[in-house]
Amino acid sequence: MTRWTRKDLLGLEDLTREELELLLEQAEAFKEVSLRPIKKVPALRGRTVALCFLEPSTRTRASFELAAKRLSADILSFQGSSSSIAKGESVLDTARNIEAMRVDVLVLRHSTSGAAAQVARGVRCSVVNAGDGSHEHPTQGLVDLYTIREKKGRIEGLNVLIVGDILHSRVARSDFWGLTKLGAKVTLCGPPTLVPPAMELLGARISYRLEEVLPQADVVITLRLQLERQQEKYIPSFREYARAYGLDRAKLEKAKPDLIVMHPGPVNRGVELSPEVADGPQSVILDQVTNGIAVRMAALYLVAGAHPRHASEVPEPNPEVAG
Amino acid sequence: MKTPILDSEGIRKSIVRIAHEIIERGRGPEQLCVIGIRTRGDFLARRLAQALREMTGRDVPVGVLDITLYRDDLGRMEASPAVHATEIPFDVTGRRLIVVDDVLFTGRTVRAAMDALTDLGRPESVELAVLVDRGHRELPIKPDYVGKNLPTSKEDQVQVHLVETDGLDEVVIGERVA
Numbered sequence: 001m002t003r004w005t006r007k008d009l010l011g012l013e014d015l016t017r018e019e020l021e022l023l024l025e026q027a028e029a030f031k032e033v034s035l036r037p038i039k040k041v042p043a044l045r046g047r048t049v050a051l052c053f054l055e056p057s058t059r060t061r062a063s064f065e066l067a068a069k070r071l072s073a074d075i076l077s078f079q080g081s082s083s084s085i086a087k088g089e090s091v092l093d094t095a096r097n098i099e100a101m102r103v104d105v106l107v108l109r110h111s112t113s114g115a116a117a118q119v120a121r122g123v124r125c126s127v128v129n130a131g132d133g134s135h136e137h138p139t140q141g142l143v144d145l146y147t148i149r150e151k152k153g154r155i156e157g158l159n160v161l162i163v164g165d166i167l168h169s170r171v172a173r174s175d176f177w178g179l180t181k182l183g184a185k186v187t188l189c190g191p192p193t194l195v196p197p198a199m200e201l202l203g204a205r206i207s208y209r210l211e212e213v214l215p216q217a218d219v220v221i222t223l224r225l226q227l228e229r230q231q232e233k234y235i236p237s238f239r240e241y242a243r244a245y246g247l248d249r250a251k252l253e254k255a256k257p258d259l260i261v262m263h264p265g266p267v268n269r270g271v272e273l274s275p276e277v278a279d280g281p282q283s284v285i286l287d288q289v290t291n292g293i294a295v296r297m298a299a300l301y302l303v304a305g306a307h308p309r310h311a312s313e314v315p316e317p318n319p320e321v322a323g
Numbered sequence: 324m325k326t327p328i329l330d331s332e333g334i335r336k337s338i339v340r341i342a343h344e345i346i347e348r349g350r351g352p353e354q355l356c357v358i359g360i361r362t363r364g365d366f367l368a369r370r371l372a373q374a375l376r377e378m379t380g381r382d383v384p385v386g387v388l389d390i391t392l393y394r395d396d397l398g399r400m401e402a403s404p405a406v407h408a409t410e411i412p413f414d415v416t417g418r419r420l421i422v423v424d425d426v427l428f429t430g431r432t433v434r435a436a437m438d439a440l441t442d443l444g445r446p447e448s449v450e451l452a453v454l455v456d457r458g459h460r461e462l463p464i465k466p467d468y469v470g471k472n473l474p475t476s477k478e479d480q481v482q483v484h485l486v487e488t489d490g491l492d493e494v495v496i497g498e499r500v501a
Contacts, residue, residue: 003402022405029389029406038442041392071392298406301392305403 004302008120008127011136012177020145020181026298027146027291033070034293043301044073050098053109053130054080054091059265059289060130060140064107067296073304076103095119095127105304108132113170126303134168140264141174142295145182147288148219151260156183159216163245164223164272165194165234171264175221176204187213190245193234210245214255221262222247222272238271248274252282260284324497328481329471331492334454337470338367341452342374344468345421354419354447355379358386360436361407364424366487367454371423386411388422393435409439416444421468425483427453430464455494457481 002018012020033041049068053061061077068075076098095106105126108116113133120127131137149155160179166172166188179186180203187205188195200206207213214220225241235241247261261273261283269275277283329337349355355375359368365387372385389407397403422436433451440449452468457475475481475496484493 005402026406029408032408032410033392036443040442042438043392043397046398301406302403305397305400 005306007303007306008116008129009138009299009303010117010120010127010129012138012141012174012181013136015177015181017181020142020178023142023295023298023302024146024149026302027142027295030297030301031291031294033297034290039070040072041070042072044068044071044104044304047073047104047304048076048102049073049105049107049300050076050078050101050103051107051130052078052094052098053107054078055109055111055131056080057109057130059292060109060137063289063292064128064130064139064296064300067293067300068105070293071297071300073105073300076101091115092119092122095123099123099125105300107300126306128299128303131170134170134173136174136177137170137264138174139292139296139299140171141178142299143288143292144171144175144221144262144264145178146291146295147262147284148179148184148260150287150291151284152218155179158184158218159187160184160219160221161187161189161213161217162221162223163189163210163247165225165229166190166199166223167194167196167234168226168229169223172221172223176202180204184219187217189213191235191241194229210247210251211254214251217255217259219260219262220247220255221264224264224266225268225271227268238268242271246270246272246274247277249276249280252277252280262288265289325482325495326497327493327495328455328473329494334470334485334492334494337454338370339374341468341470342371342378345371345375345450345452346378348450348467349419353381354417355381355421356384356386356413356415356418357421357423358388358411358415358436358440360422360424360432361387361389363483363485363488364388364422366485367425368421368423371421371452384413386413386415388436388439390432390435390439393439395431395435409443411443414444415440415446418446420446420449421452422449423452425454425485426481427451427456427464427466427469428459428481430460430462433464434462454483455481 002022107128107130109130110132113135115132116129162172176186189207189210192208263285267273267278357368357372359365368385372383375383387410389409391404391406450467453466454470455473456469457473459477480497482495486492
């Protein structure tokens with residue numbers, strides 16, 4: 001069996017197929033913990049997990065917090081508006097100060113692509129990327145892989161359709177890398193302004209017409225349309241977007257009957273999903289939320305193990321990184 | 324060099340004898356459940372439960388416990404060991420539990436198993452059955468049922484092979500190759 005040796009989890013692009021499978025298998029084992037009357041195991045007892053969310057987030061932060069608590073870790077929480085980042089401190093300085101408090105795992109959400117990787121190079125503690133700009137959101141990608149495998153029994157050979165604002169979506173990138181490595185065929189669909197054509201070079205199929213690609217799909221992942229995209233002129237109006245790319249019952253009639261519908265949340269009802277689809281029998285959106293905890297428990301457990309406790313007890317400045 | 328300790332018949336007889344002792348000691352089989360510690364304890368637990376079913380004519384539920392998350396050396400290893408699911412399809416509260424493992428050595432696995440069980444409920448009692456007790460305890464733990472007491476040196480390697488995992492039933496002892 002593959003062993004996890006990475007200090008950090010920064011993105012799914014870096015991982016091998018075996019590492020992805022290990023994460024999914026471990027998540028499977030952790031799922032049982034949340035079904036117990038006492039939803040807690042002592043695996044990270046005495047370890048500290050810092051949740052550093054420098055961009056608004058409700059469910060990802062809550063999911064990481066519960067995952068860390070169910071592993072018995074101690075939690076330190078930082079949020080953007082109240083943090084010293086608001087006073088002008090660089091993210092690396094913030095991270096080093098958090099590390100100096102003997103934190104073992106730093107979970108980081110930041111609006112700049114590459115922020116997690118930059119921080120990971122500059123600190124000795126483990127870093128888990130909880131979303132960096134439009135780059136990656138690896139644990140959400142793993143949640144989607146896990147949920148697809150749970151519902152479909154496999155990933156290899158499936159047609160997975162990702163619909164919406166691909167251009168700005170870190171979830172779409174993590175999904176794309178994970179799904180491709182595990183053998184699914186990925187189609188990206190959205191308005192031409194929001195689908196980067198270069199993704200075709202990486203092996204994705206690209207389409208601007210939902211009705212052409214929906215009938216082949218086994219899984220459809222709809223993405224949240226950020227409200228500011230209309231002001232930025234990426235789309236003419238929400239109503240027009242919904243007509244072309246929003247998933248409603250009429251469009252689903254032409255899809256496979258066993259299609260599953262996913263969304264990373266929060267849903268703009270009536271834009272990317274109609275309420276009857278979001279709440280319908282094919283929707284697995286709440287399963288994604290439930291699975292998020294097991295997946296994040298697995299991620300925290302594996303990175304913490306690749307970073308033995310003594311590492312945090314011997315602070316040593318890293319001369320290679322310029323402050 | 325490997326010295327045979329138990330063959331397939333020896334393992335079978337040990338399990339039957341332990342089943343008899345369990346029934347003799349208890350006040351009735353109603354609340355009896357068997358829980359195996361992964362991996363080989365799991366298969367021994369299934370065999371023990373089968374023997375108990377044949378003797379009592381009652382169903383004896385079986386569960387499997389993964390103790391990885393309760394190990395006392397998690398922070399000291401190079402990488403996190405693989406976690407497997409705990410599958411106990413019944414409420415342990417009020418039950419008479421027989422915990423089964425293949426080899427009892429330092430006692431640390433059993434300590435972890437007791438903590439794991441406590442998190443699942445409040446059993447009426449917990450008893451320990453092992454196929455081989457090789458001594459060298461590092462914690463105050465004593466088995467209730469033993470298939471074979473085996474004096475060993477700390478360097479010896481006691482290997483339990485089972486049909487389910489290794490293709491044959493045997494217990495052998497060999498010196499660790501330096």
